[in-house]
Amino acid sequence: MTFGPEQLGQSTEELAVLLKGLRKGAGLSGDRLAKRMNVSQSKVSRIENAKAQPSLVDVEQWLRATDASPEAADRIMTLARLANTQWRDLRSLRRTGLGSRQAELKALEASSVHMRYFLLSMITGLLATPDYARASLSHSPADTSKAVAGKLERQQVLHDASKRFTFLITEQAARFPLIKRHAMAMQLDHLASLTYLPNVRLGVIPVGTFLPGTPLNTFTAYDDRMVTAELTTGSIVFRDARDIRTYLDDFAGYEAQMLFDDAARAKLGEWSATCRSDL
Numbered sequence: 001m002t003f004g005p006e007q008l009g010q011s012t013e014e015l016a017v018l019l020k021g022l023r024k025g026a027g028l029s030g031d032r033l034a035k036r037m038n039v040s041q042s043k044v045s046r047i048e049n050a051k052a053q054p055s056l057v058d059v060e061q062w063l064r065a066t067d068a069s070p071e072a073a074d075r076i077m078t079l080a081r082l083a084n085t086q087w088r089d090l091r092s093l094r095r096t097g098l099g100s101r102q103a104e105l106k107a108l109e110a111s112s113v114h115m116r117y118f119l120l121s122m123i124t125g126l127l128a129t130p131d132y133a134r135a136s137l138s139h140s141p142a143d144t145s146k147a148v149a150g151k152l153e154r155q156q157v158l159h160d161a162s163k164r165f166t167f168l169i170t171e172q173a174a175r176f177p178l179i180k181r182h183a184m185a186m187q188l189d190h191l192a193s194l195t196y197l198p199n200v201r202l203g204v205i206p207v208g209t210f211l212p213g214t215p216l217n218t219f220t221a222y223d224d225r226m227v228t229a230e231l232t233t234g235s236i237v238f239r240d241a242r243d244i245r246t247y248l249d250d251f252a253g254y255e256a257q258m259l260f261d262d263a264a265r266a267k268l269g270e271w272s273a274t275c276r277s278d279l
Contacts, residue, residue, distance in 0.1 A: 015079040016050040019062055022076075023048070026066040036065035056080050056240045084240035089233060102150025108222055109157045114164040116221040116251050119173040124220075125151035126158060127167065127202075129190050131183040158200060166201045168254050170215075174204055175271055185275035192268040195261065203258030204267050212253040221247055 023033050023044075030048070034041040039058075046052035047062075054062070059080040063073045105125075109115065117124055125133060133151045137144040158165060174191065177184065195202045205211065218230040227238045227247045238244060259267055 012053055012083045013050045015054070015059075015076065015083050016048055018072075018076050018079065019054070019059070020048040022062065022066040022068055022072065028066065033062070033065055037061040053083055053239070054080065056084060056242060081240070084238070085243070086237040086239075088235045088237065102147055102154060106150070106154050106157075108226075109154065109163075112163070112222040114166070114223055116166045116248070117168065118215070118219050118251055118254060119167065119169045120215055120218045121170075121173050122176050122178065122218070123169070123173055123187065123191070124167070124218075126155055126165070127191060127194060128152075128155075129183070129187045131179050132187050135178045158194070158197060161199055164199050164201075166251075166255070167203070168251070168258055169202070169204045171205065171207045171271075173218075174268070181275045185272045188268050188272035188275065192265045192272070195265055201260065202264060203255065203260045204264050205254070205258050206267060209257055211257055213250055215250075215254065219247055219251075221251060224248065 023030070026033075028036070030044045031041045034044045037044070037058075039061075043052065047054045047058065056077070059076060062068075063076065068076065102125075117126075122136065123132060125136070128136065128151060130148070130152060133148050134144070136151075137147055140147075157163060169191070174188065175184070179187065191202065191204075194200055219227055221227045221244065224241075224244055225239070227244050229236045229238070229247075238247070258264075
């Protein structure tokens, strides 16, 4: 199954129409279909009226309950995958304003309990010093002052004891020379200081350490309901449970290889000292 990025997240209404047609074609009422699927009738109604987005598991149950033909099943499963995946291109984000993106991230963080970050190439805004935050947006031709302020303001969420954060940082990300050496030393010291927060688990992995699988991109998991994967030209948002489980399983495998607590602080201190010795 292949599709263009512009198609992602665009098929919810078409999917609703086709699912409703399957139910009617099978001669089932909404209540009878709900009983076959072991869900509420109200959920069936919300899906058919495009007020609720069905997961791939919901759609598979719907297809079985209505004895859908293989051809119809293939088409509908393709649409379900599209509806549960969203593409956000960087050019559009820049047009709408990088500051608004920070507001969206703040809302996501406010609505989540456990956030997991796998950082492959750079440090995320929640962990950035002001110098690093400014440098991370320096490539943008637009005014980035609001976005930088938004990044720094969002960091207050790290002190919310009702939330948990797990950051897995590769050596490449921790030592990426985005800013001058003395500023990088301060950034590394800042990472070390954050390891003392009781609700923050921050691990690092030195170059040469084995990682299961092949990490290809930075990603963030918000509880078990959404994952965002960062690419050069934008990000992909996954909401289907099986996609999310794949990322969470990968995260657990990487987490098992990370250095935490004193070991992490020692490694961060070593890298910071190297920056200072090069001055």
